[in-house]
Amino acid sequence: MGLFDGIKGKLLYRKGMLKHREATALNDQGRYQEAKTKSDEAYQAYCQAYALGNREALMLIAKGLIEMREGQFDKAKASFLEADKIKGIKPEERARLRNNYAILLWKMGRLDDAIEQMRIIERAGRTSFVYGTLGYLLIEKGEYDEALKFNLDGLDYDDEDSVVLDNLGQLYMRMGDREKSLEYFHKAHERKPNQIDTLYYLAKYAAEDGDKEKAREYLDRALSTNFPATCTVSRADAQALRDSLN
Numbered sequence: 536m537g538l539f540d541g542i543k544g545k546l547l548y549r550k551g552m553l554k555h556r557e558a559t560a561l562n563d564q565g566r567y568q569e570a571k572t573k574s575d576e577a578y579q580a581y582c583q584a585y586a587l588g589n590r591e592a593l594m595l596i597a598k599g600l601i602e603m604r605e606g607q608f609d610k611a612k613a614s615f616l617e618a619d620k621i622k623g624i625k626p627e628e629r630a631r632l633r634n635n636y637a638i639l640l641w642k643m644g645r646l647d648d649a650i651e652q653m654r655i656i657e658r659a660g661r662t663s664f665v666y667g668t669l670g671y672l673l674i675e676k677g678e679y680d681e682a683l684k685f686n687l688d689g690l691d692y693d694d695e696d697s698v699v700l701d702n703l704g705q706l707y708m709r710m711g712d713r714e715k716s717l718e719y720f721h722k723a724h725e726r727k728p729n730q731i732d733t734l735y736y737l738a739k740y741a742a743e744d745g746d747k748e749k750a751r752e753y754l755d756r757a758l759s760t761n762f763p764a765t766c767t768v769s770r771a772d773a774q775a776l777r778d779s780l781n
Contacts, residue, residue, distance in 0.1 A: 544589035551580030555597055565729060567761045574601060592621040592628045600635055606764035608643050615639065630656065634664055637672075638765055646675055663689075667698035671767065674706050682706055697727035704736060705767070713740075731757050735768045738776060747780045754780075 554577035561570035581598040599614030615636045618624070624632075633656050641649035653669040666689030673682035683706060689699040700723035707716035717740055723733045738753035754777040762770040 540587045541589075544584045544587035545591075547580045547584035547587065548589050548591060548594045551577045551584060551594070552597065553577075554580060555601075562761065565760075567759065571761050574604075577601065590617070590621065592618045592624045592632070595621070596628065596632050596635060599639075603635065603639050603642070604763035604765055608639060608764075611635075611639055612643070630659065634668070637668060641672060641675070642764060646672065650676060661688075661692065663693055663696055663698075666692055667696065667702065670699055670702045671705075674702060674709065679706065679710055695726050697723045697730050697733070700726060701730060701733045701736075704733065708736065716740075729756065729760055731760060731762060731773070732767045735773050735776070738773075742776070742780060751777065751780055 554573050558570045558573035558577060561567075561573060578598065578601045581594055581601070584594060585598065595614050595618035599611040599618065602608075602614060603611035615632060618632050619629075619636075633652060637649045637652035637656065640646075640652060650669065650672050653665065653672060657665050657669060666686070670682060670686040670689055673685055676682075682702075686699050686702045686706065689696060690703070693699070700719050704716050704718075704720035704723060707713075707719060716736075720733050720737050720740070723730060724737060727733070734753045734757040738750040738757070741747075741750035741753060754773055757773050758770065758777065762773075
């Protein structure tokens with residue numbers, strides 16, 4: 536690779552990051568199709584930068600994140616592992632990498648490894664991400680007592696964290712406490728109205744109560760969004776529930 540390729544690779548990387556930020560902003564605004572287009576453009580720029588020899592850690596992490604959200608888990612793993620080998624990777628970049636890699640391990644069926652990865656991150660300090668991710672993984676593991684304490688600690692850390700609120704909704708649902716489960720799902724919905732997991736479970740409860748109209752409303756909102764592969768429910772799950780209401 537020549538000097539010109541190196542410069543072009545850096546420019547493409549920056550273009551990808553700009554498109555990536557635009558995609559995030561559009562998604563937050565509920566402009567989901569536009570967000571998907573920008574995300575695809577970001578990924579294309581990252582791949583072009585990679586082909587020209589760009590191996591910046593943040594670029595590899597961002598590339599892997601899109602691959603993971605698109606369900607391309609083997610590609611994401613390769614991107615994350617390559618980023619991990621970069622010499623001089625900054626501590627904040629390594630923290631971001633570990634966060635994403637833990638989620639990837641869970642989605643690849645390696646729950647115990649994902650929890651262990653999050654324990655490593657936790658030792659460096661608990662953050663909203665740690666509370667949200669490890670809090671959910673403990674629920675998946677069936678460690679309900681620890682999950683309850685951990686997620687309640689997460690609310691002490693940030694009582695408006697929609698992920699932790701949803702975690703508690705799912706936890707109480709699994710523990711058979713319908714009233715508390717609904718309480719936390721409604722709080723999560725108030726905080727983040729387009730959170731897919733919350734919409735899905737609120738729809739299930741509405742359907743159980745015979746309120747099919749409300750259930751359809753929740754599901755139609757969920758189905759109008761982009762379903763990342765990192766979600767705890769799939770588009771197929773939501774569509775199947777929607778179809779059952781007809």
